[in-house]
Amino acid sequence: MSNPKVQIQRLPHGEGIDLPFYATTHAAGADLRAAVDDDVIIQPGETALIKTGFAMALPDNFEAQVRPRSGLALKFGITVLNTPGTIDADYRGEVGVILINHGKEPFTVSRGDRIAQMIIAPFVQANFEAVSELSETQRGSGGFGSSGRK
Template identity: 60%
Template sequence: MSDVRVAITRLPHGADLPLPAYATADAAGLDLLAAIDAPVILQPLGRALVPSGISIALPAGYEAQVRPRSGLALKQGVTVLNAPGTIDADYRGEVGVILINLSDQPVTLQRGDRIAQLLLAKVERLAWDEVAELPATMRGSGGFGSTGIAAKR
């Protein structure tokens, strides 16, 4: 693995929190923390935009993905609503995490709680090649679930 240098700024409301960090040597994502001044209560099916207290400047050709933390999802039913959330290389605002409580109990978030993971991903640009007809495949234009149906035949 190689390191990609990313500029980061701590915002005033996150100045006392640690920077996002990898929990283990082989972790794929860095933990994002809740930069909230007071506890946030997520009611069942409630959602909130939780600030992280940081802004980043990704290099061109990369995106950052905001993904759920598996422990938070399993133990408390809280996940990232738009998973994975995408942070584009030209975005300079605060990294925010849209959380939703899918459990049947309220969940309280505290300042500094680990709320999501941030992963770096290389991005390839798509260039359209408009054609009159697409090449044929065994699946064809079969929609959702069509490969499972075909496998049973």
Template identity: 60%
Template sequence: MKIKIINKSKHALPKYQTALSAGMDLYANIEESVTLKPLERKLISTGLLIELPQGFEAQIRPRSGLAIKNGITVLNTPGTIDADYRGEIGIILVNLSAEPFTINDGDRIAQIIIAKHETAVWEEVTELDKTDRGAGGFGSTSI
């Protein structure tokens, strides 16, 4: 699938790191380093703008290495980029560790996944089909 992209950053286009990767890494496109204090969040620029086809979204997800090693994650995970959005992709990073963390220009800060989705049409009813689970949730099936 081809997706139109404008690269206003000084970095290469996102790419898959392995042949079977689902996500492509996104790079910080910043003029100077940004330090996130513990529990601080900031919007980090990527310099990328995309045009997705109808029926697709781009999901922004954390990088597992940043999460486990440094406590850095994407705050609104997964972030959604809709097919009609034409602005720059920004990544909301948060530092969940007890230590400050510095983001430098060109750092891989998140990953983007292109996913197909359906457009739902609500059918308002007064009753839903019964299931074994019923209304049980929030741990009702096990610990």
């Protein structure tokens, strides 16, 4: 599979902020940075929409998934609220990240902080078909732990 080309448009308030980048050779997620003018303090239990300072054009049949950074989650209880957040290929607005503070202390987001990671992934659109019955399986309609813990 070849690497898809993603066009990035830096927005005026994103000047000086690194565009998405892969921190290591084998990183799956590209780091996203905060393009805030002033510090944003997220109180415990609160959410904040953090702008990234860029918009992008994904190729057809690709999406961008915005995911949490594990270090922020472990150390501070900071995560992406609707994870993974999906950015569709036809969206051309600024990329924003919804952060939530599940920690016990206020968390400060400063300009240039790495706040999330973005995965570029292919997808397919299904053809949905209404039927009167579904095929039988061993599991059937069991869910929510019905297959056990071990």
